[in-house]
Amino acid sequence: MFDVETLNKFYENLSSHNGMSVTDFQNRLETLFAEDRSKDDLNDYRLGKNPWKKLRDEITPVSRFLKFKHIELDRVRFPLDNSTPDCWLLNDNSDPLGIEVTIERGREEYHLKKEMIETGTGRGFIGIQDDAPQIDFNICMSNSRTMYTSEQALDVTKNGVLRCLSRKNDQNKYEGVFYLLIGAHLTTLPKERWDVIKEELSQEAISLPFQEVHIIGNADQEPWGFQIK
Numbered sequence: 001m002f003d004v005e006t007l008n009k010f011y012e013n014l015s016s017h018n019g020m021s022v023t024d025f026q027n028r029l030e031t032l033f034a035e036d037r038s039k040d041d042l043n044d045y046r047l048g049k050n051p052w053k054k055l056r057d058e059i060t061p062v063s064r065f066l067k068f069k070h071i072e073l074d075r076v077r078f079p080l081d082n083s084t085p086d087c088w089l090l091n092d093n094s095d096p097l098g099i100e101v102t103i104e105r106g107r108e109e110y111h112l113k114k115e116m117i118e119t120g121t122g123r124g125f126i127g128i129q130d131d132a133p134q135i136d137f138n139i140c141m142s143n144s145r146t147m148y149t150s151e152q153a154l155d156v157t158k159n160g161v162l163r164c165l166s167r168k169n170d171q172n173k174y175e176g177v178f179y180l181l182i183g184a185h186l187t188t189l190p191k192e193r194w195d196v197i198k199e200e201l202s203q204e205a206i207s208l209p210f211q212e213v214h215i216i217g218n219a220d221q222e223p224w225g226f227q228i229k
Contacts, residue, residue, distance in 0.1 A: 001035060001036055001037070001038075002032050002033070002035040002036065002037045002041070003037070003038065003041060004041065004051060006032065006035075007032075007051060007052065007055065008051065010028065010032060010055075011051075011054070011078075011080055013028075014059070014076070014077065014078045014080065015077065015078055015079055015080045015081075016077070017077075018075065018077070018090075019075045019076050019077030019078075019088065019090055020075060020076060020077070021074075021075050022066055022071060022072050022073065022074050022075060022076055023072055025063070025066075025076050026063060026066070026067065029059070029060075029063055033220075043117050046113040046116075046117065047110060047113055047114060047117070048106070048109075048110060054078070054080055057101065057103055057106070057183070058078060058080075058086045058087065058101050059078060059087075060220075061101050061103070061181050061183040061216055062076065062078075062086075062087050062099055062101060062181065063223075064216050064217070064219075064220070064223035064225075065099075065179075065181050065214060065216045065223070065225065067223045068216065068223045068224060068225055071089070073091075074089050074090055074091045075089075075090040075091070076088065076089060076090065077090060084098075084100065084173060084174065084177065085098035085099055085100040085174075085177045086099060086100055086101045087099040087101070089178075089179075097178040097179065098176065098177035098178050098179065099177075099178070099179040099180075099181060100168065100174060100177050100179065100180050100181070100210070101180075101181045101183065102164050102167070102168060102180070102181070102182055102183070103164075103182075103183045104157065104160040104161050104163075104164050104182055104183060104184040104185070104215075105128070105129060105130055105156075105157075105160045105184075105185065106130060107128070107130045107132075107137065108126055108127075108128050108129075108130075108137075108185075109185075111126070111137050111140075111141055112124070112126065115141060123145045124185075124187070124188060125148050125152075125153060125156075125185070125188050126140050126141070127148065127152055127153075127156040128140060128156075129156070129159060129160055129163060130160070130163065131163065148188075150189055150193055153185075153188045153189050153193075154189070154193065154194070154196060154197055157184055157185060157186075157188070157194075157197070158197040158200065158201065160184065161182055161184060161197075161201055161215060161228075162201070162204055164182045165182075165201070165204050165205055165208060165213075166204075168180055168208060168210075169207060169208050169209075170209070171209045174208075174209045174210060175209050176209075177209065177210055178210065178211045178212060179210060179211070179212050179213075179214065180208065180210040180212070180213045180214070180229075181214050181216050182213070182214070182215050182216070183216055183217075183218060184215050184216070184217060184218070184225075185217075185218055186215070186216075186217030186218060186219070186224065186225065187217060187218055187219050191224060194226060198226060198228060201215070201228040202228045202229060204228075205228045205229040206229065208229065210229065211229075212227060212229055213227070213228050213229035214226070214227050214228070215227075215228060
């Protein structure tokens with residue numbers, strides 16, 4: 001059973017001084033997600049409630065990124081104490097590399113999951129930014145589901161990523177952190193459609209203190225993303 005006690009033990013292992021090898025990390029995570037969870041624990045994970053929030057918003061995006069980049073030989077350590085960065089990629093032959101993680105349109109994800117939990121069905125896109133007033137979410141979620149165009153998904157996701165970039169553009173706080181990962185709703189469109197927004201995002205990412213900035217999608221099977229710095 002993958003319950004809170006098991007989760008906390010996993011957190012303890014990940015936050016230890018030596019961390020965990022990437023291979024063990026990925027295998028352990030896959031094993032845990034394959035185990036049964038109570039309905040309450042599963043829903044708390046979906047909604048990003050404590051203590052499941054760090055698993056959903058920090059650990060899982062890093063796992064997807066490491067799989068996508070085929071990084072297997074190093075170790076990971078997650079401080080899990082709200083310090084910067086969220087994760088360290090450790091290698092005995094080089095300096096540790098920091099990984100900071102943020103989520104694009106996290107409030108939208110919350111409302112989509114909440115609707116699915118409450119009704120048994122859900123939608124995949126509403127297109128509202130995190131800084132929108134709550135009334136906008138309330139109105140949208142009270143309306144019937146509507147179709148969205150590729151242009152809408154591209155524009156909304158682009159603006160969501162731009163908002164993440166602006167909020168992470170802090171030289172003092174993030175100086176020396178190697179990676180910025182931005183979790184995004186990339187499953188809303190086929191892979192090739194995202195090419196049209198890469199250039200604008202890359203131009204905005206140039207000034208950020210991170211050495212590399214990656215957009216990582218929300219697919220658990222065959223994770224995918226793209227680099228903008």
